[in-house]
Amino acid sequence: MRRFIPLGTALVLAAAVLTAPSSAVAGPADQTSVAAKAKAKPKKAKKQPTPYAFRAHGYGTRIIGGQVPAASGATALEVIGCTNKTGLNRSNNVAEVQIPGLGRISGVRTNVRTVKTANEVASISVHKVAEIVLAETQLGRLSIEGVTSVSKASATKSGYRADTETTLAKLVFRAPGGQAQVLPLPTLNRPIVVPGLLRVAIGDQLRRKGKDFARARANGLTITLIPTKTTVVVGRTVAYITRGIQSGLFSGSANATKTELLTGIVGTGRTQRVTMPCQGTDGKVRSSSAAGVDLPGILDLGVARSSQLGIQGRRVSRGFEESSVGSINLGNGALKIDAIKGRVNVSRAKGKKPVVNFSGSQVAGITVDGETYSLPELNGLEIPGVAKIETLVKTITRNGGEITAVRITLLGGQGGIINLGQAKLKIMPSGR
Template identity: 25%
Template sequence: MGGHASGRLKRLLTLWFGLLFGVALVTLVAGAGRGEAASQLKGSFRGNAYGTYANAQAGPVAATLGRSAFIPCPCNGTGGKTRSNSVDSLDAGRVLKAGVLRSTVFTRKTSTSARVRNTSTVSGLNLLDGLITADAVRAVANTNADARRIRASATGSSFVDLRVNGKRVADVSPNTRINLPGLGYVVLKSVKPGGNGKSLRTVRVEMITVVVTRENDFGLPVGARIVVAHAYSGFSRNQPKVIVGGQAYAATANAKIGDTLQNNIGKAAFVVMGCEGTGGKVRTNNIAALSAGNVLSIGSGRTTAFGGRRGSGTVARTTATVQDLSLLGGLITADAVKAVARDTFRNGRRISSTQGTEFARLRVAGIPLPINVRPNTRLDLPGLGYVVVNEQKVPPRGSGGRTQVNGLRVVVTRNNLLGLPVGAQITVAHASSRVARF
């Protein structure tokens, strides 16, 4: 009897110690996991990359070039993966032609270091009717951090067979300036570092920057500025609790629409904000007019972006407004189309809104529509396809997705008299916004 009780006691003690060991092991593993995540070098990434850009003074060329192959670098990084965006070709007439444009962003973070490397590569460049040519132009912006210092460089940036004014240019030093007769000048391999190297360091690399200072045969106004191959990267010790993002543009067309029309529309009046926000200011971009034959015509386009603190919350808000619109040979017309996307993070909650999206004297196939069109209204376009009016994608609460609004999105599903291929899409007035925990 005593032996039986003693054996039972031993089994109970064995089971009890086994349970204690298991709980301790689980706690140890969970604690190690939390410690590993918490031990990552504190800080946030910055940056972006794109193939080409032209300022508003460049006129219609600004819409064509836009920020081609644009890609942002997330504040919380890419997790060791490379993200990319590309354009198969770009044609702005005599001003600029290029083959493939590809932009990438990459980050990696460990307990002792952080690295960000953003790139833009433009191949087959012909700028200003052969005044500047290159087989390839590559901008690389590197930023590396450890617990003590943050360093940045343009290492890896290069030209392949660069020629300016018909002469081959080799071994380009940073910020090389060359005069362009009858036009202005070009700055090659512009490298602009920023920050103090302790709490923040950034570097902006722009491989070709054309500045127009004289009247010229290309019709580019004085003050026009064209950039080819831009890369920007940075690292900040500041790690925000909430990050923002968003972009807006007046109009765009997808790749299936054909190179000519896509290049004519570009991403007109493009504006974007990174996850660090806009520094308390509202960013704006404007385009005076845009015409792509009888397919699309607008009198003006204006976009805005704001990201940062407002009141007791963090706000990301973008808008896109198009005036005097004529689309598809007058099949769709409007005095104004406005898209608004707004996200607010307050008291641990995200609230999304599209309030302010509206239409003035919008007509589709001769039918007048109200100022407040019901979201995601789909209307047939006889002999062409359909249009989605006030297209909205609002993410569920707790999601890290973007709030997106398209004022109008045309989809071509049939052969048509305008010559638009099946699968073509045209978007007018796009706005998107995002707020999320870091």
């Protein structure tokens, strides 16, 4: 992969032909003042529990798809996970990031917080980038300065609001030894395109609200590197708020399979994954299922299913996470297991420690090379050159528990771990 896009004469040509309008503010006009206030420096505030669940996160850059290196995760990432407290304030910054195939991004900063005022409660995510060098050669440098992305989800007496705003300060071309030239900026409907090299567009925005929630998301910029078919997302912000917190804060997930293969074979990652909302599921069972997920030449699976339930009460919160696999066939019949299920149940009364159990978990119908085994006999069993098996691997955590119904460690030249029937759940005190 090239370190920098070789713009050559195309860079100078691009600087001469860019004709997009100069305005770069995205989002409805009536939201601009709200987003502007969200960017203001937050004041220190006392942490207070509320009946609202908040989430917010943001990052500077993320590389997606195309010919990207392994290390292409989010930079300057900052997160506020499941919480019902206002007064939280977290920041992360990176002085400079080198983007393969593009150039450098400097002054990357993310701030996420939850606030309470006389008029509203809100989760807010703000990201700022000082400068993005789109390309730099002996003919000059093309850069965008002052990228800001804001997302805010709030609740007021009149209802819920979702606000977003993306702003760009200026697009600058600097020729060697010459004066900087300020060029027209991209807009939502008019991206900058250097044919065959790159495309720069204002990032997409999302604003959703309902009777008991609001969600806001904004990307500062989306840069497409045409030669490598790579997308660079710059300045992602996300904020979320919903009502429903009473006695507990839920955190959990379930997935039927999770593979960690070491030989370069494409794994399945987490399949049929469900993630518990912070406030629970409002007493409704949520599920995800599939007819089967296979690892060609290694493992054949039957029906995979995950489900969850979370119930909020004034005095008690309770729920479960569960995942199951109908059957597996490893090594063309070397190992067969039916009815694999991992389940964790948690309940928490106000002012008391959580009660955790794994009732409902099971492993049944086990056959190794045509011979039937019971569960105690299977645990720790090793099939020479094929796999080592562990069953009902349980862990009690501070506020809950987690389980893996079957863990298969592949032996021989394959290597890796296959986890089946994973579930975890915590219920933390809400402070209310």
